[in-house]
Amino acid sequence: MQIFKFGGASVKDATGVKNLAEIVSSHGSQKLVIVVSAMGKVTNKLEELVKQAHAGADFSTALAELKEYHHQIAEELLGEIPSNYLAFEKSLEEILLKLSECEPMLAYDKVVPHGELMSTSIIAEYLNKTVKCQWFDARSIIRTDQYFTEANVDWVVTEKQVINQLKPLAEESVVVTQGFIGSDLEGNSTTLGREGSDYTGAILAYCLNAECFTVWKDVPGILNADPRILEEAEQYEKLSYREVTEMTYYGAQVIHPKTLKPIAQKSIPLMVRSFQDKAKAGTTIASDNTTKMIPCFVFKGNQLLVTAQVKDHSFMDEKKLGLILQVLDLLNIKINLMQNSALTFSFCIDNKDFKSRRIKELLNRDFILSFESPLNLATIKNYTPDSFNKLPWNRTVIMEQKTSNNYQVLYR
Numbered sequence: 001m002q003i004f005k006f007g008g009a010s011v012k013d014a015t016g017v018k019n020l021a022e023i024v025s026s027h028g029s030q031k032l033v034i035v036v037s038a039m040g041k042v043t044n045k046l047e048e049l050v051k052q053a054h055a056g057a058d059f060s061t062a063l064a065e066l067k068e069y070h071h072q073i074a075e076e077l078l079g080e081i082p083s084n085y086l087a088f089e090k091s092l093e094e095i096l097l098k099l100s101e102c103e104p105m106l107a108y109d110k111v112v113p114h115g116e117l118m119s120t121s122i123i124a125e126y127l128n129k130t131v132k133c134q135w136f137d138a139r140s141i142i143r144t145d146q147y148f149t150e151a152n153v154d155w156v157v158t159e160k161q162v163i164n165q166l167k168p169l170a171e172e173s174v175v176v177t178q179g180f181i182g183s184d185l186e187g188n189s190t191t192l193g194r195e196g197s198d199y200t201g202a203i204l205a206y207c208l209n210a211e212c213f214t215v216w217k218d219v220p221g222i223l224n225a226d227p228r229i230l231e232e233a234e235q236y237e238k239l240s241y242r243e244v245t246e247m248t249y250y251g252a253q254v255i256h257p258k259t260l261k262p263i264a265q266k267s268i269p270l271m272v273r274s275f276q277d278k279a280k281a282g283t284t285i286a287s288d289n290t291t292k293m294i295p296c297f298v299f300k301g302n303q304l305l306v307t308a309q310v311k312d313h314s315f316m317d318e319k320k321l322g323l324i325l326q327v328l329d330l331l332n333i334k335i336n337l338m339q340n341s342a343l344t345f346s347f348c349i350d351n352k353d354f355k356s357r358r359i360k361e362l363l364n365r366d367f368i369l370s371f372e373s374p375l376n377l378a379t380i381k382n383y384t385p386d387s388f389n390k391l392p393w394n395r396t397v398i399m400e401q402k403t404s405n406n407y408q409v410l411y412r
Contacts, residue, residue: 001031001170003210005179005201008119009218010275012040014076017123019275023216024174025130026278033170033204035138035179036123037197038115039073042066046112053099054107063093070118077126084121084135088114104354105148106188113139113189116178116197124176132173138200141165142182144190150332151182151190153203158182162207170208177204198256202270206262213268215255216275221283222254225297230390234294239285243293244270250379250406251300251336260285296381297390300336303375304351305398305410306359308367309344316345320366327362331355336377337408339399346399348377348410372398380407 004024010016024032038046045066052059067089074081092114099107117137124135141161144151169175179197182190192199198215205213222244225233241264248257254272263270264287273282308324310316324345328335333355337348349355351373363369375398380387382405395411402408 001033001208001210002027003033003035003201003205003208003213005035005197005213005215006037006275007197007215007217008037008040008042010216011036011119011123014073016275017073017077017126020123020216021127021130023275023278024127031170033166033175033177033208033210035177035197035201035204036116036120037179039070039119042069042115042119043112043194046115047108049096050099050108050111053096053111054102054104056100059096063096070122074122074125077122082121082125084125085118088117088121092118103148109148109151109189109191112191113178113181116181120176120178127174127176134169134173134175136166136169136175136177138178138181139183139189142192142200142203144182144184144192146184146186146188146190147332148188149191150193151184153182153192158203159207162204166204167208192258193256195253195256196258198259202256202259202262205268206266209266210268212271213263214271214273216273218274218276219272220274220277220280221272222285224294225390226253226299229299230297236283236294237281239283240288241285244285247296247298247381250296250298250381250408251377252296252298255285293382295383295387296379297387298379298381300350300377300379301374302351303336303348303377303410304356304371304373305346305348305375306356307344307346307370307372308363309370311366311368313343315342316340321345323366324363327359330362331358333359337399337401337410339401348375348399375410375412377408377410381405383407 006020011020049059049062052062071081074085095110102110120135124133127133141158143154143157179200180192184190201213221235222239223233223235227233241260244255245260248255267287270285271282274280310320333349335347335349339346356371360369378391398410398412400409
């Protein structure tokens, strides 16, 4: 059995969905589970809808545009709008009308999963024209906690449900399901973090003991930099789980950060291939890699630097550091760069308004807090002397760190 994952860029229009169907058909009688993201930039549009509806603003225009986008693709592929899709469209509208009553993160997880639910309802219907296909709701098997927007998987329950519910279907037909989403014990929809569809594929690969997990992207494989930033980006042919884990830790958008652990535990190879050039082998991620590593460049924008200073002029000791780290853990916030002095602790995180507000609420009693944004963070993994020349020259350095292998600089 194999797991295929298709991201939003690969199904952004009817042509992309037809291309997906060609890839699936070319694998003949092989057992496949297909994990699909929301179409195109729909997740971004749904996030805007959440903000509008939660604030009590008029969201009718944005909702109408979202509907029209899906309707156009469905009409081109099928000549009609699938009933399964229409049910999710109705559900979305009903939720939006009551969204102002919800907590922000719960509101997000009520709305945003509809992107995947609507895309897969159209794609499964189209695939049924050429292969035996079954649509499946991932929320019925991916069990999580209530860390809304970045939920953690209950592996024991999830594995049992995947084996009991999904595996029998996958033995008989191609299964189309959603990435990025799950549900808690109370039946609330949850999400696994942005770009979490990769992670869903890895969860299913682990639970089903898959032969291989393939991520189909709009790039030829894993590159050592974003080609939109560095035109001379190079492709890796092979990488180890360890190397990719480190790359994702620093923010490389090659694969969701949580993806590698479950497949590495069972030595399931991960293939990153181009849906635009299906003949190319792409990049293989497996246990071993003897290839000499070229420098990897990671650029992250919209960064927030938080500096905490002790109020009583005592040292920033382990106890005070522990208090800060406990709050960040409670809020499920990852530190991208950190540095401490005798009196202060500074840490760089992704800039999210609702989380920075919570940091203020929870740490303001014990620390003097300052916030600086928006900033940029550049990381060079496995740097070489000439690799520093590829960083932006017109920058004001805020913070930097250098080890024997890695270099990071926070700048304005």
